[in-house]
Structure formats: structure tokens, C-alpha cells
Amino acid sequence: MTQDLPARMLRLLSLLQTRRTWTGDELAGRLGVTLRTIRRDIDRLRTLGYPVQGTTGTAGGYRLTSGADLPPLLLDDEEAVAIAVALRTAAAGVAGIEETAVRALAKLEQVLPVRLRHQVAAIQTAASPLPVPWSSGPATAPSALAVLAAACRDHESVTFTYRTSTGETGQRRAEPCGLVAAAPVWYLVAYDTGLEEWRLFRVDRLSEAAPTGHRFTPRALPAPNAAAYVAQRLAAAPARYTFQAVVEGGADTVRARTWSLPGRVQPLDDDTSMLRLAGDDPGRIAAQLLGIDLGAEDTVRGTPGLAPHLEQLGQRLLRAARALARQDPHSVGER
Structure with missing residues (x-):
């Protein structure tokens, strides 16, 4: 069926598969043809069995709908x-x-x-x-991701049951903006219409997600994109332990070596950065510091309760270094 389609129509079909709705002018501009040609090509796709639906509105448009007789998906x-x-x-x-x-x-x-x-x-x-x-971590149901992804794409509000970190559950209605995978946790960025504020939802704590059929006009997200919003919220979340210091290295290098969120590292100049770590796991914070060089001691600030955990890791590494040094009398540790 598809082998007789000219290249332009294959390109048209490919465009219709990438977005929910296109206006005729947008399609004509992408393909470099007239609006009349687009209408003719759409009619031929319909004749071949592709369910292309016309949309109403000021400009009008087209979308490829699903159906039992949908021909095979075309991929380049x-x-x-x-x-x-x-x-x-x-x-x-x-x-x-x-x-x-x-x-x-x-x-x-x-x-x-x-x-x-x-x-x-x-x-x-x-x-x-x-x-x-x-x-490794909590697993997310593919069905939930599918429902939420479609709602993000179609600007359709959803309802779901949500369990908070304290174990409380309740019904939520939200306008989804985007899904963010922060391995291994998936987050839904959405505007909670009940609380009237932007919220971050862990998808593994979410159940019974369902579209409402109500379309909404997307709101302005208080961040450049969904991923940036997740990074901001995670960086600002309260934590039991904090650590702050001026460290040697550019911001990109320090961020990579400490596996830190973008907001945790701020450049001071080309060779030094301000590092701010936070979390409830002191061992993780200690491990994050292994790959960097700390600056002056008077720049170090943080939770005093973190000190024993840093010292414990340091002692473990020191014992390991001494054990290796004893195996080689010419090593630096024995000089």
C-alpha cells in the first residue's frame, strides 16, 4: 500500500505521526507546497486508509487518529x-x-x-x-506513564490517587506539564488545581491515573523546562545533612565528579566553584566528596553531625592505603 506513495506524501505522513495536530499552513510550510496541495495529499491519504481527521477552529488543521484499521506506522x-x-x-x-x-x-x-x-x-x-x-529503586508502572504522557501531549487534565512520603493518600486533579526521569525515579511536573500551585509527583506513588476529557491552556512553568523544575525542587528540598565548601575545579567538572544536580554547583571563576550538597544519607554525601579537591578549610560549612561520617570514610580509605603500601615497600606510603 505504501510503496506507491510519493516522497512528499511519506513526509506528510511522517509529520502527522510526530504531533497531535497540525494546521494546513504549518504542513504547507514544512513541505514547501501550497495549502491546496496539502488538501489534495490529505484526501489521498484518506483514500489509502489513513484516518486523517480535520479539526475545527480559526485556522483549522489535521491530525492522524487511531483506529482498528490504522495502516502500519511509517519510520525512516x-x-x-x-x-x-x-x-x-x-x-x-x-x-x-x-x-x-x-x-x-x-x-x-x-x-x-x-x-x-x-x-x-x-x-x-x-x-x-x-x-x-x-x-536501583522504585519501579513505575508503564500504564501510568502512558496515561500521563498522553495527557501532557494533549494538554488534558488528569485525576489520580497519590501517596505522600508520610504515607497519606488522597485524590488529586492536575494539569500535567511533563515527565522527568531522574534515574530511577520518574517525576510528573503538574499544576495541582486543588492546591492551586505547581507540584512534583513521584509516579511510583501514583495510582489510578485517568484522563478527565477536559483540555486546558498550558500555564507558564516557573522554570525553563520540566527537567529544570525537578532539579530546582530537589535541590531546595529539606535534608538532614548539608555540606558547603569552595572546591577546586570548574562547575561542569565538579558537577560531574560529585553526581550533583545543576543547582548544587555554582561557578566562582574558571578554576573554583561553590559546592552545596544536601541529603538524608550521610554516606552518599561522603562518597560525593571523594572525587574533588576541597579548597581552604575556612570555606567549609554544614551540619556538624555529618563530620563523623566523613571521618569514618576517611579512616576506611586510610586503612586501605596502608594495607596496599605494606605490599610494596617502595610505595609512597612507606617512604
Whole structure:
């Protein structure tokens, strides 16, 4: 069915698959044709069985709807390989996604042309995910992610039951803005219409998510994007332990070596940065400090209760260093 479609119509179909709604003028501009040509191509897609629906409004528009007779999804070479890579390295933190991803990858391989099948096979053979300790944590239901993602895309409010960190549960109604994966936890950034404020919801604590059918006009998020909002909120969250110091190294280097959120590290100049760590796990804070050089002692501030944990880790490392030094009489430790 699709092999007779001209290249322009394939491109048109690809555009319709990437966004919920397009105006005729937007499609014409993307394809470099007239609005009349767009209407003619849309009519031909409908004739071929693609359910392209016209939308009402000032400018009008088009969208590709779902249905029992929807023809096969069209992907270009790069999109097909990208999906295969994503399926092979399924995101952590999503319950049961590994087995589902393998089944989906097998189906994708069956319909790929030979030239792409070899590429995907090579990826499948060579690539494998490595479970790492810092990415383990609560699992999120794929069904919840699917409902919330669609609501974010369509600007549709949702309702759900939410369990707070203290164990309290209650019904929420919210206008979703975006989903953020902060391995392994998934967060929903949304405007809580009951509390009338922006909130951060952990998706693993969320259940019975359902669309309401009510569309909303997106509000201005108090951050450049959803990921930045999550970073800001996590950085500002109250914590049992805090640590602050001037450290050697540029901000990007310090942030990478301490696995810190962007807001935790501020550049002072090209060679020094201000580091602010916080958390309820003193061992993690101690470990974060291992990869950096602290500046002057008089710049160090924080929770006094953190000191024994830092000293404990330091003593462990010192004992390990001495044990290694005893194995080599010419090592620095024995001089």
C-alpha cells in the first residue's frame, strides 16, 4: 500500500505521526507546497486508509487518529534504528519493561528491511544494559506513564490517587506539564488545581491515573523546562545533612565528579566553584566528596553531625592505603 506513495506524501505522513495536530499552513510550510496541495495529499491519504481527521477552529488543521484499521506506522531509517536502540536499552525504573521491550524489538525486526535488520542485529548483539547501584529503586508502572504522557501531549487534565512520603493518600486533579526521569525515579511536573500551585509527583506513588476529557491552556512553568523544575525542587528540598565548601575545579567538572544536580554547583571563576550538597544519607554525601579537591578549610560549612561520617570514610580509605603500601615497600606510603 505504501510503496506507491510519493516522497512528499511519506513526509506528510511522517509529520502527522510526530504531533497531535497540525494546521494546513504549518504542513504547507514544512513541505514547501501550497495549502491546496496539502488538501489534495490529505484526501489521498484518506483514500489509502489513513484516518486523517480535520479539526475545527480559526485556522483549522489535521491530525492522524487511531483506529482498528490504522495502516502500519511509517519510520525512516534513523527512526527505526533509534527505536531499536531504545528498546534494547529499556529505561530503568519502569516495571516489567525489559520483557515487553524484547517482544516489541522482535516484532520490529520482522518488518525491517534487510539493510536495517543487520544494523539492529549488531546493536542487539553488542549492546547490553549494566545495572548500577545508584539506578536501583522504585519501579513505575508503564500504564501510568502512558496515561500521563498522553495527557501532557494533549494538554488534558488528569485525576489520580497519590501517596505522600508520610504515607497519606488522597485524590488529586492536575494539569500535567511533563515527565522527568531522574534515574530511577520518574517525576510528573503538574499544576495541582486543588492546591492551586505547581507540584512534583513521584509516579511510583501514583495510582489510578485517568484522563478527565477536559483540555486546558498550558500555564507558564516557573522554570525553563520540566527537567529544570525537578532539579530546582530537589535541590531546595529539606535534608538532614548539608555540606558547603569552595572546591577546586570548574562547575561542569565538579558537577560531574560529585553526581550533583545543576543547582548544587555554582561557578566562582574558571578554576573554583561553590559546592552545596544536601541529603538524608550521610554516606552518599561522603562518597560525593571523594572525587574533588576541597579548597581552604575556612570555606567549609554544614551540619556538624555529618563530620563523623566523613571521618569514618576517611579512616576506611586510610586503612586501605596502608594495607596496599605494606605490599610494596617502595610505595609512597612507606617512604
